[in-house]
Amino acid sequence: MGSEHISFPRRQGQASRQAHADLPDGTFERELGKEGFFGPATMMYHTHPPTGWTSWSGPLRPRAFDLNRIDDHSSSVWDASVILHNSSVIMRRWSLSGKMDYLARNGDGDELLFIHRGSGDLFCDYGHLPVSQGDYVVLPRSTMWRIEATSPIDMLLFECTNGSYRMPEKGMVGRHAVYDAGVLQSPEINEAFLAQQGNDEWHVKIRRSGEISTVVYPFNPLDAVGWQGDLAPVKLNVKDIRPLMSHRYHLPPSAHTTWVGNRFVICTFVPRPFETDPGALKVPFFHNNDDYDEVLFYHDGDFFSRDNIEAGMVTWHPCGFTHGPHPKALQRMFEQPKTMTDEYAVMLDTRDGLKMGEAAASVEVAEYADSWKASGGPLTPPSIPKDAAE
Structure with a gap:
């Protein structure tokens, strides 16, 4: 059977007709x-x-939490500091200088990187993608990837455990609102990507059910020469959000x-x-x-x-x-x-x-x-400017 929330709008005492505006004089609003x-x-x-x-x-x-105080330069992304977690998401912080000399692959869910500071080059199955401060990078589950930092990188990682990242529904404001899918960037099979291919030995560290397995290849498995389809990593910078x-x-x-x-x-x-x-x-x-x-x-x-x-x-x-x-x-x-x-x-x-x-x-x-405590005693509500009340 279908069901819906119990909903019966009512009004008691002094209340605004519109949420978050024109509050009754001398009041604080709580939703x-x-x-x-x-x-x-x-x-x-x-x-x-x-x-x-x-x-x-x-x-x-x-x-x-002051994450600036975490000194996390672990060599493996799978040793990155766990900040918060539940069965659906793991939020981690990781710092990287130089090059990852292995490939990471998450078998537990999609990975979202947020570059807080620094810049570099991300290489993955799909090609090469430059990354810099303010970038989100969505890596579909089981994507092999590594980063070469050109300046020290501090990042957050959000694992979507047993799930996939999607774009939000935009409803009445239309599909181009907030960010147009046209600004999303995907990796390219370019000269930088082809140049890193070769027959050197590479280790792939795969995380599945929280445990790490390592697969050794006698060549770089990022050896694609092309791809087509609608599944790929994407990058979005915060400055492209409207x-x-x-x-x-x-x-x-x-x-x-x-x-x-x-x-x-x-x-x-x-x-x-x-x-x-x-x-x-x-x-x-x-x-x-x-x-x-x-x-x-x-x-x-x-x-x-x-x-x-x-x-x-x-x-x-x-x-x-x-x-x-x-x-x-x-x-x-x-x-x-x-x-x-x-x-x-x-x-x-x-x-x-x-x-x-x-x-x-x-x-x-x-x-x-304790940071909500007001010095000098209880706060009184600021007055709404006169032209708003008239």
């Missing part, structure tokens, strides 16, 4: 939602910030979905204009995302909704508690000093709870849960 931002939802209006806690205890607390925007409404993170995995999504935040409607929120709204864990990697720029966060850090908000902007950002919820955001960030939202890897635990910023 309670199901299925990320796609299911039934209610906007609650409070007289205190929903993150106005005084202390935290227990494992559910919000966490932050974000959805609304000048009258703060769009939820789901509007910035870049890749869809198996029970998780990866979103990208790139510079965009702030909302110009005086009554519209201009910071992320307080919300309970009670069906998803939310992870944010800060890649570059000025992270306007968070205090004391730098490029190369990660925040993890497990599902089940309210979160939202920090106190300084909250004071700018209706008026911003700039006309645009200036940030690049990668977001991982998982339908199933994540577990913390040892590497993340070693670089946790222990005081992060």
